[in-house]
Amino acid sequence: MNDLRTPVILLAEDNENDVELTRLGFQRAKLPVDLHHVGNGEECMAFLRKEGKYAGTPQPDVVLLDLNMPRMDGLEVMEEVGKDDRLKHLVIVVLTSSKADEDVLRAYALRCSSYLVKPINFEAFAAMIQAFGAYWFNLVTLPPT
Amino acid sequence: MKDPAEHELRLYRRLCLFVGAVYLVWWAGVEGLLPHAYNPLPGRLVVVVAIWAIVPASHASAWVRRHIRLVWTCSLWLLTAHYFYLFYENAGDINWVVGSFVTVTAVSLGMMSRASLLAFSAFAALLAIAIVVELPAMHQSVFVPGLLTVLLQANLGLHSRLAVLRDLAASNAHFQLLFDSTFEGVMIHAGGQIVQVNDALARMLGFTRDELIGRDAISLVHAADRAAVHEALLAASSAPLELRWLRKDGSEVDVEVRGKPFIQGKRAHRLVTVEDVSERKRRTEELRHTNEALARSNLDLQRFAYIASHDLQTPLRSIASFVDLLRSTYGDALDAQGVDWLVRTGNSVEHLQTLIRDLLEYARVDAEPRAFENVAMRDALDRATSLLDAAIRDAGATVTTGELPDVPGDRSQLVQLLLNLVGNAIKYRGDDAPRIHLTAEARADDWLFEVRDNGIGIAPKHHQQVFEIFKRLHDQKQYPGTGIGLAICRRVVDRHGGKIWVESRPGEGSRFFFTIARTQR
Numbered sequence: 001m002n003d004l005r006t007p008v009i010l011l012a013e014d015n016e017n018d019v020e021l022t023r024l025g026f027q028r029a030k031l032p033v034d035l036h037h038v039g040n041g042e043e044c045m046a047f048l049r050k051e052g053k054y055a056g057t058p059q060p061d062v063v064l065l066d067l068n069m070p071r072m073d074g075l076e077v078m079e080e081v082g083k084d085d086r087l088k089h090l091v092i093v094v095l096t097s098s099k100a101d102e103d104v105l106r107a108y109a110l111r112c113s114s115y116l117v118k119p120i121n122f123e124a125f126a127a128m129i130q131a132f133g134a135y136w137f138n139l140v141t142l143p144p145t
Numbered sequence: 146m147k148d149p150a151e152h153e154l155r156l157y158r159r160l161c162l163f164v165g166a167v168y169l170v171w172w173a174g175v176e177g178l179l180p181h182a183y184n185p186l187p188g189r190l191v192v193v194v195a196i197w198a199i200v201p202a203s204h205a206s207a208w209v210r211r212h213i214r215l216v217w218t219c220s221l222w223l224l225t226a227h228y229f230y231l232f233y234e235n236a237g238d239i240n241w242v243v244g245s246f247v248t249v250t251a252v253s254l255g256m257m258s259r260a261s262l263l264a265f266s267a268f269a270a271l272l273a274i275a276i277v278v279e280l281p282a283m284h285q286s287v288f289v290p291g292l293l294t295v296l297l298q299a300n301l302g303l304h305s306r307l308a309v310l311r312d313l314a315a316s317n318a319h320f321q322l323l324f325d326s327t328f329e330g331v332m333i334h335a336g337g338q339i340v341q342v343n344d345a346l347a348r349m350l351g352f353t354r355d356e357l358i359g360r361d362a363i364s365l366v367h368a369a370d371r372a373a374v375h376e377a378l379l380a381a382s383s384a385p386l387e388l389r390w391l392r393k394d395g396s397e398v399d400v401e402v403r404g405k406p407f408i409q410g411k412r413a414h415r416l417v418t419v420e421d422v423s424e425r426k427r428r429t430e431e432l433r434h435t436n437e438a439l440a441r442s443n444l445d446l447q448r449f450a451y452i453a454s455h456d457l458q459t460p461l462r463s464i465a466s467f468v469d470l471l472r473s474t475y476g477d478a479l480d481a482q483g484v485d486w487l488v489r490t491g492n493s494v495e496h497l498q499t500l501i502r503d504l505l506e507y508a509r510v511d512a513e514p515r516a517f518e519n520v521a522m523r524d525a526l527d528r529a530t531s532l533l534d535a536a537i538r539d540a541g542a543t544v545t546t547g548e549l550p551d552v553p554g555d556r557s558q559l560v561q562l563l564l565n566l567v568g569n570a571i572k573y574r575g576d577d578a579p580r581i582h583l584t585a586e587a588r589a590d591d592w593l594f595e596v597r598d599n600g601i602g603i604a605p606k607h608h609q610q611v612f613e614i615f616k617r618l619h620d621q622k623q624y625p626g627t628g629i630g631l632a633i634c635r636r637v638v639d640r641h642g643g644k645i646w647v648e649s650r651p652g653e654g655s656r657f658f659f660t661i662a663r664t665q666r
C-alpha cells in the first residue's frame with residue numbers, strides 16, 4: 001500500500017445482498033477498507049458533495065458504482081460527477097451485472113476508470129475483489145484526497 | 146302483347162303527323178299540276194285528320210297505345226283505299242298510275258313487320274285488280290304487273306331490313322348483358338349529364354337506372370371530393386381516383402373511379418367505371434391495425450424476455466454466492482449429507498443460471514438488432530473456437546475448414562451461431578476424438594454452409610425437434626444443457642434470411658446446414 005491509511009471506498013449499490021457480498025469479498029481478500037454504502041444515485045451525489053447527513057464523511061479513494069439503481073442510475077451519476085470540478089478527478093469503477101455492449105460503451109464514454117461485471121458465484125467474486133485491491137491499492141497512484 | 150316503349154310511341158306519332166302532312170300537300174300538288182282531276186278536299190281532309198287523330202288518341206287512350214302498330218297499319222290502309230278511290234274516279238289517268246306506284250312504295254316502307262306488309266300487299270293487289278276489272282281503259286295496261294313488282298320489291302327490302310335489325314338487336318342485347326353483368330359500376334356521361342348506367346352502379350348507389358339517367362354525375366360525388374374530380378378532369382388524368390360517393394340514402398361509399406373520354410355524335414362523352422372499394426379499404430385498415438398490434442406485442446415480449454432474464458440473474462447470483470460462502474465457511478460443521486445438499490443446491494443454481502443466460506441470448510437475437518456489416522466467416526469461426534478453447538483441448542477435437550466467404554450479417558450473432566454448432570459437435574461426441582469440418586458453397590442467392598462432425602448423430606425423427614426451444618434428446622446427467630442452443634441458431638439464421646436443417650443418423654455423425662442470404666433486405 002502507498003501509505004498506511006485505510007482506503008476509503010464508496011459502494012453505490014441498491015441490492016442489499018450485493019452489498020453484503022462485497023463486504024464479505026473484501027473480508028475474504030483480507031483487504032482492510034473503510035467501506036461506505038449508498039443505495040442510489042442521489043444519495044451517492046449527496047455523499048460525494050457531503051450534503052445533509054453526509055456532512056463530515058471522508059472523500060472516497062474509489063467509488064464502486066452499480067449502473068442499475070433506482071431514482072438516479074450509475075450513468076447519470078457519472079455524468080453529474082464529470083460536470084463537477086471538485087469531483088471529476090474521482091476514480092469510478094463500475095461494478096454491475098450488465099454485460100451489454102451498450103452499457104460498457106456508455107460507461108467508458110463517461111470516463112469510468114474500469115468496468116467490472118459481477119461474477120456468478122462467490123469464489124469468483126472474491127478473486128475479483130482480490131485483484132481489484134491489488135491493482136488499485138498497491139499498484140496505482142490514486143489522486144490525493 | 147307487350148306495351149310499346151315510349152320511344153316507339155314517339156316514332157309512330159311523328160310518322161302520323163308526317164304522313165298526314167304529306168298527303169295534304171299531295172292534294173295541293175294535284176290541284177296545281179292536274180287542274181281538271183277529280184280531287185275533292187273534304188274526303189282528303191277526313192283521311193288526313195283520321196291519321197293525325199292517332200296522336201292525341203295515343204296520349205288519351207291506353208288501348209290505342211297498346212295497339213299503336215295496328216292503328217298505324219289501319220291508317221295506312223285507309224290512305225291507300227282513299228287513293229285508289231280517287232284513282233278510280235279519275236278513270237285510270239296515267240298520272241294516277243304513277244301516283245299509285247309512289248303511294249304503294251311509300252306505304253310499304255311504313256309497314257314494320259312481314260305479316261303487315263304481306264296483308265297490305267294482298268290488299269293493294271286486290272284494289273289494283275278491281276280497278277283494272279272496273280275500268281275498261283286499263284284492260285290492256287301493265288298496271289297490275291308493275292304494282293306487283295313494286296310490292297315484291299318492298300317485301301324483299303323489308304326482309305333484308307329485318308335481318309339487319311335482328312342482328313343489331315342481338316348485338317345490343319349482348320352489349321347490354323355485358324354492361325349489366327360486370328361487377329363494376331359503369332356509367333357514360335355527356336358533359337356531366339348521365340346518359341347510361343349499368344345495374345351494378347345503380348345497385349351500388351341504391352338508385353334505379355331511370356333515376357340516375359339524366360342526373361348530373363358530379364351530384365353523386367361527396368361534396369368534399371368534388372374538387373379532386375374537377376382537378377383530374379382538367380389535368381385529363383386517367384389515373385384511378387379514390388373518392389367518396391353518395392348513395393340515394395345519403396350514406397357514403399368508398400369507390401375507385403377511372404374515366405376515359407370518347408366522342409359520340411360530335412359530343413364529348415366520358416366512360417366512367419366505379420369500383421366499390423369499401424371492403425378492400427376496411428380490410429387494409431384492419432390488417433394495418435393487426436400488424437401494429439403484433440409489432441407492439443412482439444416488442445413488448447422481446448423487452449420482457451430480455452428484462453426478465455436480466456433481472457432473474459441478480460437474485461440467482463446472490464443464492465449462488467451465499468451457497469458458496471456457506472460451503473467454504475461452514476462446510477466443516479456439516480456432515481457428508483449436508484455438504485451433498487449444498488453441492489446439489491449449487492449445481493441447480495448453476496443450471497438455472499445457464500438457462501437464463503441462454504434465454505437472454507435467445508431474446509437478444511431480435512431484441513437488440515444491430516446494423517449488418519461485412520463479416521468474414523473465417524474470423525467468426527476463429528472467435529468461436531477461441532471461446533471453446535478449453536473444451537476443444539479437453540476433447541482433443543480438430544476443427545478444419547474449406548474456403549470461407551465474407552457474408553453480410555451481425556458479427557456477434559454469427560459467432561454465437563458457430564459457437565453453438567461447434568460446441569454441440571464437441572459436446573455430443575462419440576468414442577473417437579471429435580473432427581469438425583466447416584465448408585461453404587456459393588449458390589445463386591445465398592451461401593450454403595455445412596458443419597460436419599463425427600459425433601453420436603441424431604435420429605431422423607428428431608431432425609425438426611432439435612431446433613425447437615427447450616427440446617432436448619438427452620438428460621442432464623448424460624449431456625448437460627438447456628435446449629436453447631439450436632433455437633438460438635435458428636433465430637440467428639432467420640434474421641440473416643436463411644434456413645437451418647440437419648442431416649444425420651445415429652452413430653454416423655451429423656451434418657448441420659445453414660444458409661445466409663447474399664444481400665440483406
